[in-house]
Amino acid sequence: MPRERPIYSDFFYDPLTEDVEELLARFQQSDSIRYEYFSAAWRQMGFSDVFIGIVSMAEQKRFSRVTLATAVKYFLPPYSYQIRVGGLYLMFGLYNTQLAVPPVQIRFALKDWDIIQKFLKDSVNSGHQDVVYIYHKLVAAKAIHFTAMPHFLSFLKLRKRKQKTVCAGFIGRTMAVQELFSADILEEVSNIESQYEKLKENTVAVRCEASMTQRDFTARLKDCMAEFLTWQQKTFSQAEADNKGNGGGGDDDDEEEEEDEDEEERDYKASSSRARLISSIKQKSYSNFQEAPKARRHRQPQKVKVESSSSGSEQHYESGRKRKPASLRARTWKSLGVTKDESRMQVWLLSAPEQNERVPVKRIKQTPPYKE
């Protein structure tokens, strides 16, 4: 009798990946990296139950290994900082609730070590105490195996691997062009360019010979980016509208934040309200990351002063805290509903390639199982 591969012996397990993405999506919706938002989402989904119902310890171990590998996947690039924090919290949650005895360890590969240390350093510098503390707790609990590679590798013994799909909404990339547009890079490039042309003009010998540069490079780059942003805006304007409506009680906060950023944004009028929305979402999350721990320390918002942080983050402190429980709850409930689901998911797809359209489909399908 041909023997089947034992269950959970692959690196990842699709239903679990879906559960994890749902959890991280809820965390992402909170616009925060505070641990309490994560743990709230965890409890709401009853996430520790993923370990229930496995009788065999060997199977339990294999499953633990899969869960931890999944968490580590989101802890590492290419995901956005917020999702990576979610991955770290997930490692903590899964490690501590697994039912395997002795517990299965989290695998850190040598090649990822520098990336992890960078993440920690950034978190320390930004004062994200809960992020750093959760990491320290894992280290103190001896929860980590220091390995050669993230997974066990056995060559021929592989099953056909499915194409890895990366959840587009979890990647910071959606703002890349926007960022480039708003950064002073274009100006810088144009300065360098004119400087270069000047030097060239002054050097008779090369004036006619050298023709590697394009004089209108900056302008053309700008056009390209503007074109992309217009496309992005057109394609996802629906998502934007929905998203704004979705904000519910948080609408005021959004405006507040947009005002704060107006100064920075005045430069690029070409970018639409859509771009500002994206930008504000991003700013919001980062500001929340920084303020809360300070609040723990001082208990007084006005004392909040972060040396290293990005500009304008202090002002967001209050809005970050204010919107907390109601908004999360409201949004999460909404996400459980059928109708709102679709619009919520489009937020993920800000600049996702077409093939990722399977994501909303998948999410919508999620409702029926509740009564199964």
Add this chain to the structure above:
Amino acid sequence: MAASKNANTNIPDYEYTDVNTDIFHIDSFRTEWLNRLHPGDFSYQPGDQDSSDALFAEEMGISADTMAELKTVCSLDSLRCHPEDQPPDTDVVPPDPTLKTLIQRKKKQDYRDTRKISKNRHDLYADELERLTFGKKSETLDDMVPEGEILLNVNVYYPAIFEKFTHVRPHITVLMMGSHTLAELRDAICCVSDLQVCGEFSNTPDMAPDFISKDHFKSAFFYFEGVFYNDMRYPECQDTSITTIEWAKDRNFPTYTQAKMEDTRFVDLKIKVGFPYLYCHQGDCEHLVIITDVRLTHKDDCLDKKLYPLLTHKHRVSTQKCAVCHVYIVRWVTTNDRFAPSNPCLFCDKCFRMLHYDTEGNKLGEFQAFPYVDRGAFN
């Protein structure tokens, strides 16, 4: 992947994503890790949350109050999904699961219940192996696996002797320390062909010896990355790799070199993790050898040197049952046997004799008979 490949060749990276790594030197890899870690990170001391918390607060410059709040917010209670006095039954999937994982698991469980499929025997065995050695400390300090030692997970695959009867390729998994030699791995590999009797005994079934041991053919080699590691521990050992090396030389292959397996420790090796290598013994019994994992030791590992090499997985091959009675373990293989329903065919000793010999023990009809050692006999 290729683009982000690390310049330092002792930091393993994928050669083929998710399949195998580039070549690296194991001891240098170990050094790279040790250079990056604090001794406490890989020490066997149990983690002490309180002193670690204190240290953390100091390093981060956090006040006692803030630390207390952090502790509360990040406590393990924050992960509790059921009231403390109503813990769930962890053996059974709850009736109306919402997590995708549980929905799938419930389907499987319901199916299993209807089919009354019992627990995988192999899993049971693995549980048992694990339980015996977890966190096991040695009696004396000398026998303690040192902190910062390397552990390698080595899979040794069994050749299919009779393809017809083999649907899966079974293997054993051995946990080796970096300080072990290849000869120690060799001694840990138990292969039926070391016990296999050669010869046809249909005319004199009583003459078939029970088993013969390794002693007749001591020569063996491992092959890793262009080097043949020969077992030269015994005077009668031959360098069985020389044939291959000469052959390759004649054909303009890259040059292979030789070394002694008893002088080569794992930390001395340059290997690719996940890549198939070779163990060859008995002249022609070839096993794939794959190092599936290399890592630093951990406090929960078996820490008693004497228990290594540590067998952590043994494919529990279902023993081949006699084609006639379906009860007893196979002892004979016959070929060109007109009494048999298949060719070759497997028989237990009793059925084999009843079917192929008269009461006086005279051979009936034409066939060849070979003694057979079932892999399952080692379970």
